[in-house]
Amino acid sequence: MTTMTDTQTSRVRSTAGTKGVTFAGVLRSEWIKLFSLMSTRVLLLLTLVAIVGVGALAVLIRFSFLDEMARQARDQGQTLTPEMMAQTFPPGSGFDLYNLPNAGLQIGILVLGSLAVLFISSEYATGMIRSTMNAVPRRTPAFVAKAILLAVISYVITTIAAVATFLIAMPVFQGLGLDLDWSTDGVLYSVFTGGLYVAGVALIGLSLGALLRNSAGGITVLVGLFFVVSIAASFMTFIPGDFWKYVPQYLPSDAGGRFLSIGHTDGVIDPWQGGMIFLGYVLLFLVPAMIVLKKRDV
Amino acid sequence: MIEATGLTKVYGSKTAVDGVSFTVKAGQVTGFLGPNGAGKSTTMRMIMGLDRPTWGTVTVNGLHYADHKAPLHEVGALLDAKAVHTSRSAYNHLRAMAATHNIPTSRVHEVIEMTGLEAVARKKAGGFSLGMGQRLGIAAALLGDPQTLILDEPVNGLDPEGVLWVRNLVRYLAGQGKTVFLSSHLMSEMAQTADHLIVIGRGRIIADAPVQDIIAGTRQVKTLVRTSAATQLSALLSGDGVTVDQGQPETLEVTGLDARQIAQVALDNRVLVYELTPQQSSLEDAYFDLTKDEVEYHSHLTGGPAGEFAPETAPATAGK
Structure with a gap:
């Protein structure tokens, strides 16, 4: 047990510093919080592996499909040209080759989105949020720091995974004689926009965590929003009449997905419009979360 | 501050x-x-x-x-x-x-x-x-x-x-x-x-x-009285604003009168008193004195129907 003489050190004001709260300090604090948990470090590493893994699996599936087509063509004495192969992936069908970097994106959305929910909801669950609010009583800087950190980490991980996935995909399809490399239309666009989409999902996750203050609830709503609603909405297209065919594309998942593709299709929103709609959804969650966080008792 | x-x-x-x-x-x-x-x-x-x-x-x-x-x-x-x-x-x-x-x-x-x-x-x-x-x-x-x-x-x-x-x-x-x-x-x-x-x-x-x-500031100053005639003295002392607790045999705890007043009553009535000690009031007494009406959760140590265990006021949700 310490004696009174040890507390003498607390008299020296300089030992505790005098700078006060700075945003860089808050950002560093959130960084320490995120990476001082073993679960986060493991999760981020596994996310990277999983995105590339699922991407590689998607590459393998397409390769076997094309390989099978080529074999059948050979059996009938024909030759499958690369042009014919390319036509099996008509633009807008969701199987465009330029989109390969983002083949494992759904895993990234699921894991990084959930991590974002947990980043704040676990603070409510453990009571840590009160320590956070004590250190940063203005509250908003702590939330903004969390948001920046999550967005950047999501972007970096997704982009690294996209590059890795494409590095796996490129030689496979080049081997089949298809024209696919970094200069192919949409490849670089895919590589650099996939991370933006996942970062947006992470921001929605963080907002849900702050609004609901509950890990299970936040993750459930997030999964519902990005997976269940999208599937449910796809059934709308069976409703007679043209109107319902155009509704699903305004959902966050579909608008965000459209943002990752290139080119104009009649009757479908353009990629930039999809991006703006998705950004709108991000703000729709982020702004109320910040207001509620500032006002609510913790 | x-x-x-x-x-x-x-x-x-x-x-x-x-x-x-x-x-x-x-x-x-x-x-x-x-x-x-x-x-x-x-x-x-x-x-x-x-x-x-x-x-x-x-x-x-x-x-x-x-x-x-x-x-x-x-x-x-x-x-x-x-x-x-x-x-x-x-x-x-x-x-x-x-x-x-x-x-x-x-x-x-x-x-x-x-x-x-x-x-x-x-x-x-x-x-x-x-x-x-x-x-x-x-x-x-x-x-x-x-x-x-x-x-x-x-x-x-x-x-x-x-x-x-x-x-x-x-x-x-x-x-x-x-x-x-x-x-x-x-x-x-x-x-x-x-x-x-x-x-x-x-x-x-x-x-x-x-x-x-x-x-x-605690008004309730207690005096410990040891006497050979506890019951008799108790009756003599009792009155307005005076509380007499008879605890152990030949022992009284008197509140509301000071030691001198008790001694006077004993002398007037020829009652033998062999100890007369003013009890130093503690913060604890002061606290109970101050908060006796303000306690949110009263404990009921004695048995009784379940209803008696209910707090007298609506249960509080705050103060965790």
Whole structure:
């Protein structure tokens, strides 16, 4: 047990510093919080592996499909040209080759989105949020720091995974004689926009965590929003009449997905419009979360 | 200095803190005493800006806590030893808190050493005992070497050595001119630690005075009387404003008369009295005297129908 003489050190004001709260300090604090948990470090590493893994699996599936087509063509004495192969992936069908970097994106959305929910909801669950609010009583800087950190980490991980996935995909399809490399239309666009989409999902996750203050609830709503609603909405297209065919594309998942593709299709929103709609959804969650966080008792 | 003016917090239909005004001065230990659910924690949470007052305002050194440029240097608070992520080590918890104010890591090591946490600093805080959690909370409060210290039930769960350490620490810090505001429901602890007391009951301040004044202010001075004719003397003494308790054989506890008056009655009636001792009133008596009408949860030790166990007022949800 310490004696009174040890507390003498607390008299020296300089030992505790005098700078006060700075945003860089808050950002560093959130960084320490995120990476001082073993679960986060493991999760981020596994996310990277999983995105590339699922991407590689998607590459393998397409390769076997094309390989099978080529074999059948050979059996009938024909030759499958690369042009014919390319036509099996008509633009807008969701199987465009330029989109390969983002083949494992759904895993990234699921894991990084959930991590974002947990980043704040676990603070409510453990009571840590009160320590956070004590250190940063203005509250908003702590939330903004969390948001920046999550967005950047999501972007970096997704982009690294996209590059890795494409590095796996490129030689496979080049081997089949298809024209696919970094200069192919949409490849670089895919590589650099996939991370933006996942970062947006992470921001929605963080907002849900702050609004609901509950890990299970936040993750459930997030999964519902990005997976269940999208599937449910796809059934709308069976409703007679043209109107319902155009509704699903305004959902966050579909608008965000459209943002990752290139080119104009009649009757479908353009990629930039999809991006703006998705950004709108991000703000729709982020702004109320910040207001509620500032006002609510913790 | 902490100044509260008309501070009020209403949770739904329950008023946890009801128009409380007080000043906590620098250079002394101010105790915040009250039964469970009296509004101590809620008041402290409002000082720290965690709860928004329904009405009224509270400032620390002239500003709302959140308006200070360096809040951790201004106020160190232990409000809840559980305000820690259970999977994070004590060291990393303190490091994350320190980073917000650019407090160097050396200071983190200092407070770990001061609170005796060296052996467990790298372990997950979730596995800490109540006492260790309390020490971590105190370490976090001391991190910014604050001018004002707010501690909610700091000795809760500490071993006797730890209790003594906290007592010495807060006395030392008050001696350095810092403001120390300490809550407890243990009057014995307060009697030994505090200079000044603010007593709260059911959300209202019922006393705000130096400890000595509160003890002296207790009207109910008891006198212990040993007599060979307890029943006879008891009957003679009884009257308006006088209570006579007959405990052990030949022993009376008299309230409402002083020793001289009792002796006079005994002399007039030729009753043998062989002991007559005024009982020194303690802070404990003073506290019970002050809060007897304000206790939120009355204990019913005697048996009886279940209905008798119900609190007399609506159960409180606040004050956790």
